[in-house]
Amino acid sequence: MPDAGAQVLSSHTGAHQIAQPDPSLLHLLWPKYLTARARSLSDERGRGARFAILGFFGLLFWSFIFGVLYRLLAYFRGVEEIGPLLAGKLLGLILIGFFSILLLSNIITALSSFFLAKDLDLLVSGPVDWLKLYGAKLLETVVHSSWMVVLMAIPMFAAYGMVYKGGWWFPFIALAVFLPLLIIPGVIGSALTLILVNVFPARRTRDILSVIAVLAAGGIVLLFRVVRPERFSSPEGFRSLVDFVAVLRAPTSPMLPSEWAQEGIMSWLQYRLDYLPFYLLWTTAAAAIVFGALLHRWLYVKGFSKAQESSERWARGGAMRRFGAFVLRPFSILKRELVLKELRLFFRDTTQWSQLILLGVLVVVYVFNIKYLPLRGEGITMFLRNVVPFLNLVLAGFVLASIAARFIFPGVSLEGRTLWLLRSSPMSMRDLLWSKFWVGTLPLLILAVGIVGVTNYLLDVSEFMFAVSLFTITLMTFAVAGLAIGFGTMFPQFETENAAQIPTSFGGLLFMMSAIAVIGGVVIFEARPVVTYLRARAFGEPHDIGGMIFGFGLAALLCISATVLPIRLALRRLNTIER
Amino acid sequence: MITLKQLTKQYGGFTAVAGIDLEVPRGELFGFLGPNGAGKTTTLRMIAGILRPTSGTVEIGGIDVARDPVSAKMKLGFIPDRPFIYEKLTGAEFLTFVAGLYDQEGPRVEHRARELMALFDLEEWRDELVESYSHGMRQKLIISSAFVHRPEVIVVDEPMVGLDPKAARILKDLFREYTNRGHTIMMSTHTLEVAESMCDRIGIIQAGKIRAHGTMADLRKHATDGATGLEDIFLKLTGENAARELVDVLDA
Numbered sequence: 001m002p003d004a005g006a007q008v009l010s011s012h013t014g015a016h017q018i019a020q021p022d023p024s025l026l027h028l029l030w031p032k033y034l035t036a037r038a039r040s041l042s043d044e045r046g047r048g049a050r051f052a053i054l055g056f057f058g059l060l061f062w063s064f065i066f067g068v069l070y071r072l073l074a075y076f077r078g079v080e081e082i083g084p085l086l087a088g089k090l091l092g093l094i095l096i097g098f099f100s101i102l103l104l105s106n107i108i109t110a111l112s113s114f115f116l117a118k119d120l121d122l123l124v125s126g127p128v129d130w131l132k133l134y135g136a137k138l139l140e141t142v143v144h145s146s147w148m149v150v151l152m153a154i155p156m157f158a159a160y161g162m163v164y165k166g167g168w169w170f171p172f173i174a175l176a177v178f179l180p181l182l183i184i185p186g187v188i189g190s191a192l193t194l195i196l197v198n199v200f201p202a203r204r205t206r207d208i209l210s211v212i213a214v215l216a217a218g219g220i221v222l223l224f225r226v227v228r229p230e231r232f233s234s235p236e237g238f239r240s241l242v243d244f245v246a247v248l249r250a251p252t253s254p255m256l257p258s259e260w261a262q263e264g265i266m267s268w269l270q271y272r273l274d275y276l277p278f279y280l281l282w283t284t285a286a287a288a289i290v291f292g293a294l295l296h297r298w299l300y301v302k303g304f305s306k307a308q309e310s311s312e313r314w315a316r317g318g319a320m321r322r323f324g325a326f327v328l329r330p331f332s333i334l335k336r337e338l339v340l341k342e343l344r345l346f347f348r349d350t351t352q353w354s355q356l357i358l359l360g361v362l363v364v365v366y367v368f369n370i371k372y373l374p375l376r377g378e379g380i381t382m383f384l385r386n387v388v389p390f391l392n393l394v395l396a397g398f399v400l401a402s403i404a405a406r407f408i409f410p411g412v413s414l415e416g417r418t419l420w421l422l423r424s425s426p427m428s429m430r431d432l433l434w435s436k437f438w439v440g441t442l443p444l445l446i447l448a449v450g451i452v453g454v455t456n457y458l459l460d461v462s463e464f465m466f467a468v469s470l471f472t473i474t475l476m477t478f479a480v481a482g483l484a485i486g487f488g489t490m491f492p493q494f495e496t497e498n499a500a501q502i503p504t505s506f507g508g509l510l511f512m513m514s515a516i517a518v519i520g521g522v523v524i525f526e527a528r529p530v531v532t533y534l535r536a537r538a539f540g541e542p543h544d545i546g547g548m549i550f551g552f553g554l555a556a557l558l559c560i561s562a563t564v565l566p567i568r569l570a571l572r573r574l575n576t577i578e579r
Numbered sequence: 580m581i582t583l584k585q586l587t588k589q590y591g592g593f594t595a596v597a598g599i600d601l602e603v604p605r606g607e608l609f610g611f612l613g614p615n616g617a618g619k620t621t622t623l624r625m626i627a628g629i630l631r632p633t634s635g636t637v638e639i640g641g642i643d644v645a646r647d648p649v650s651a652k653m654k655l656g657f658i659p660d661r662p663f664i665y666e667k668l669t670g671a672e673f674l675t676f677v678a679g680l681y682d683q684e685g686p687r688v689e690h691r692a693r694e695l696m697a698l699f700d701l702e703e704w705r706d707e708l709v710e711s712y713s714h715g716m717r718q719k720l721i722i723s724s725a726f727v728h729r730p731e732v733i734v735v736d737e738p739m740v741g742l743d744p745k746a747a748r749i750l751k752d753l754f755r756e757y758t759n760r761g762h763t764i765m766m767s768t769h770t771l772e773v774a775e776s777m778c779d780r781i782g783i784i785q786a787g788k789i790r791a792h793g794t795m796a797d798l799r800k801h802a803t804d805g806a807t808g809l810e811d812i813f814l815k816l817t818g819e820n821a822a823r824e825l826v827d828v829l830d831a
Contacts, residue, residue: 332682333679333682333683333684334679334680334682336679337675337676337679337680337684338679340676341665341668341672341676344667344668344672345665345667345668348667348708349667417663418663418664418665419629420624420627420629420657420659420663421657421664421677421680421724422680423627423628423629424627424628424629424652424655424657425652425677425680425681426648426649426650426651426652426653426680426681426682427649427680428649576631578629578630578631579629
């Protein structure tokens with residue numbers, strides 16, 4: 001390096017003639033590799049345990065996907081004529097799903113890696129060839145967007161390979177098909193982002209994209225629910241077998257790379273190797289890279305410059321202040337300001353809006369499912385009609401935990417960079433947690449009571465079950481919020497810039513596991529008194545009041561402990577954080 | 580007004596601040612100088628109550644920051660070296676929020692916030708989100724926030740970073756006027772000219788220890804071989820002879 005420094009200095013003085021600097025693609029990627037290596041070698045406390053837990057759940061997840069697919073494909077394999085067609089269709093569906101996810105993911109990731117990343121100032125101002133910059137950033141985008149899909153694809157391909165006896169060459173065939181399937185959406189996604197950034201400023205593009213992405217995902221889920229695919233499982237849905245086979249034989253979307261990939265894989269697995277899909281995939285990937293590079297050369301400099309512009313937004317916030325003055329009047333100035341700050345930051349952050357849309361979709365799908373439960377008619381007893389809403393509490397609790405993971409869990413992490421202000425002020429960390437807890441819990445409680453009330457109304461439950469549901473969901477809400485604050489503070493992600501990534505951290509995983517454990521515990525404690533009560537009503541047996549008090553008391557105790565203890569631990573942890 | 584007794588901070592086996600004793604009286608502007616990594620920021624962040632000392636005490640106006648942090652911090656305003664603030668608040672909202680942390684609100688606070696923003700040419704930006712502010716504007720906003728609740732002591736880490744010459748001049752005048760009114764400022768800076776022209780006393784810190792402190796006259800006496808400017812004194816005391824070799828490097 002000293003030699004390089006001397007060369008640079010002397011080149012300015014014109015003392016020596018040196019060759020034009022031309023850092024290689026590998027050189028541009030070198031810092032990424034060093035960062036990853038430093039991260040993997042860091043001797044952070046509890047890292048081994050963290051990896052062990054993540055590894056365990058990863059393996060569990062893989063085994064689950066593999067197991068389900070293996071059974072399904074084994075069943076298909078036993079069905080003559082239609083079996084391989086169904087397996088091919090299923091593969092096509094999975095691959096088109098992957099392709100869509102990759103496309104969306106690449107569009108969003110390209111915005112960060114090509115336009116907002118911190119290393120860009122250095123790279124763009126340096127003597128870096130445009131093609132190498134494109135190559136480095138494209139690779140970065142593809143890796144960041146695709147790793148999760150790759151992890152999901154491994155058990156899937158394994159199941160296909162094992163059921164259809166793909167042999168030792170099958171992993172290479174799968175790789176030959178899957179690599180271009182990762183590259184093509186990467187190039188298309190990056191190109192689309194490049195065009196968008198040239199039209200809008202980058203920060204505004206990010207807002208637009210996050211809303212589009214969530215709307216698209218929500219739309220697919222909603223469509224899926226409205227179509228109700230479970231209806232197709234009834235045999236009377238098909239007019240004739242010949243029609244059905246004809247539909248299966250026809251390619252779904254012959255112009256899509258996912259269809260070529262499916263063709264390639266299935267041709268190998270059915271011992272009739274067809275080279276055309278492989279040619280199509282690789283030539284398309286190569287052509288895409290060439291066109292992507294040309295577009296990059298044409299538009300990148302202009303787009304990058306435009307990406308530096310801010311979105312210039314003004315906010316007067318008069319309504320929020322009036323709300324604060326009116327509703328928060330009983331509280332101290334400090335608490336009022338903390339709550340107002342939380343609300344302003346939440347409503348002005350468009351990434352939170354997209355999460356709100358997702359939440360809306362989740363709730364609608366959930367209520368839809370409850371509405372279509374076949375709980376009326378013959379064979380449906382009063383007992384069953386009341387047990388279902390009780391089990392519904394588990395689902396509602398899970399929905400609450402997911403929402404808390406998105407909105408309450410990241411609260412303390414998001415204070416990371418501004419913690420200096422709060423710590424140097426005379427406020428106590430208890431006040432900070434207080435504001436985070438209540439600003440998160442109250443809307444969650446309204447939502448929880450709302451969805452349980454509506455679903456219970458749709459299920460036409462008895463007054464007793466209505467009361468039990470509301471009592472339980474209220475307690476669960478506090479417990480879930482307490483756990484979210486607790487784990488979010490004990491495992492903060494101060495360096496994360498994207499709030500959406502915080503719930504997927506190790507602490508987020510622990511939070512979800514503990515929330516599910518508490519929800520399960522509550523339902524187990526309450527199961528006995530509820531069943532005893534319903535039996536007593538159905539068969540005229542005497543009520544066991546002592547047993548009911550004991551069961552509901554235990555559930556309440558569990559929820560109160562899950563609310564208070566994590567917050568206490570969080571307070572202790574927050575007081576020791578030095579930033 | 581600020582009293583440090585045997586103040587020590589260790590990160591694992593590394594000692595960032597090693598037993599500092601220092602007294603900064605009311606009405607004084609004390610400058611803290613030292614090479615990068617000498618322990619300036621760590622010391623200031625311990626005074627502000629952000630970092631907890633491994634041992635030793637910090638007192639503000641006779642109140643121990645560790646024992647009674649709320650009372651001690653009520654007297655304090657802190658300006659960090661890196662202007663991280665809430666991106667989605669407007670400048671005016673940020674100042675109101677900071678005043679709220681000190682239990683202050685109402686027309687007087689709003690008037691003062693308006694005055695401070697006008698002083699630093701931020702008035703036109705008061706209703707714009709902080710995310711659209713430049714680095715220098717953020718720094719000005721943070722400086723304003725340190726004054727908005729009328730603290731008795733201000734602790735400043737590198738105040739001039741990112742400021743334009745006009746804002747730097749305003750800040751110098753503000754600091755001077757502020758100390759003339761009996762308040763206390765402790766600041767770290769790399770700008771020796773700023774320290775020389777503004778500070779009543781200067782402390783030079785290296786490897787976590789104060790090598791020398793006093794007025795410019797005291798420091799001149801401390802540096803033995805007739806160094807007169809603060810730069811020479813600084814380099815002499817901190818042993819930064821390597822800086823002199825720069826010319827040799829450039830000529831190589």
